[in-house]
Amino acid sequence: MKVINLAEPYVKEQIVNQSIVLALGFFDGVHLGHQEVILAAKQKAKQLNCLLAVMTFDRYPKLAYQNLDEATVTYLTKTPTKLELFAKLGVDITYVVEFNQNLVPMKPQEFVDKYMVALHAKCVVAGSDYTYGKPQIANMTTLKDYAQGRFEIVAVPDKKDQQGRISSTRIRQAIDEGNLQEANFLLGYSYQFGGRVVHGDARGRTIGFPTLNIAYEKDQRLLATGVYAVKTKVADNWYYGVANIGHNETFGDDRQLTVEVYLFDFNQDVYGQDVVVKWCHYLRPTVKFKTVDELIKQLKNDEIVGRKYFGLK
Known part of the structure; x- marks a missing residue:
């Protein structure tokens, strides 16, 4: 084209x-x-x-x-x-x-x-x-x-x-509400956006769930805060995973909104690369956990549910 x-x-x-x-x-x-x-x-x-x-x-x-x-x-x-x-x-x-x-x-x-x-x-x-x-x-x-x-x-x-009427206004409303099923139905494809992988707190790596911290553009409409099953394009390959849009409340209040993606069976260093994220399915709302151990337990369950959604072992 x-x-x-x-x-x-x-x-x-x-x-x-x-x-x-x-x-x-x-x-x-x-x-x-x-x-x-x-x-x-x-x-x-x-x-x-x-x-x-x-x-x-x-x-x-x-x-x-x-x-x-x-x-x-x-x-x-x-x-x-x-x-x-x-x-x-x-x-x-x-x-x-x-x-x-x-x-x-x-x-x-x-x-x-x-x-x-x-x-x-x-x-x-x-x-x-x-x-x-x-x-x-x-x-x-x-x-x-x-x-x-x-x-x-x-x-x-x-x-x-x-x-x-199918309209961008209806889709924006669904996106804002985290109603990904409705948004994707009206779009006819999985909602997608991405950005550059940048350095974050690197906390995920210390708890066994290293994430890609995505620097999204300010005028990109984000989904409601929550945890989602996603597919992410890195270079020319697609990987399954789960993503979190939220403020990482477990580690303190008034934190900046971040988009973090955990990819299954992935251990590449991709800092500085641009990636595309397809948002496939809403899994759960964000939660402020009392302890890091509770968070780790939930992240393990998120991976299980995410793999099941994609039909992976």
């Missing part, structure tokens, strides 16, 4: 000079609803013998439109994870647009001309609620007027389950 980063005003030579079907959206989470949009675009691209392209933004557009504090915003999927998921869906080109101050005042007609027509879109596919400016005047209904017959338009209806 070819990735092209655009910043307004972009250089037209950056644009692939081939006809495309263009899927539009911010796609935070790349959940089942988003996948429906991209797969509809993929089917259309096959019909029209075009390349399949996706256009997304590097950050929430609402940060600029609503003047929000960027430090308070978190994402289900950072751009690298999005790109990985797009590639798995068979996308040929992804345009990642920097949402800078030059885009904020852009009128809908100019946006359509520069970011749809000039990208050689023969068909534009998006969710029925997609907007490209003020919702009242820049929506999928008014897109026909701005398109002026230059490309076809496909508005994909909301994907729903028994609880209603």
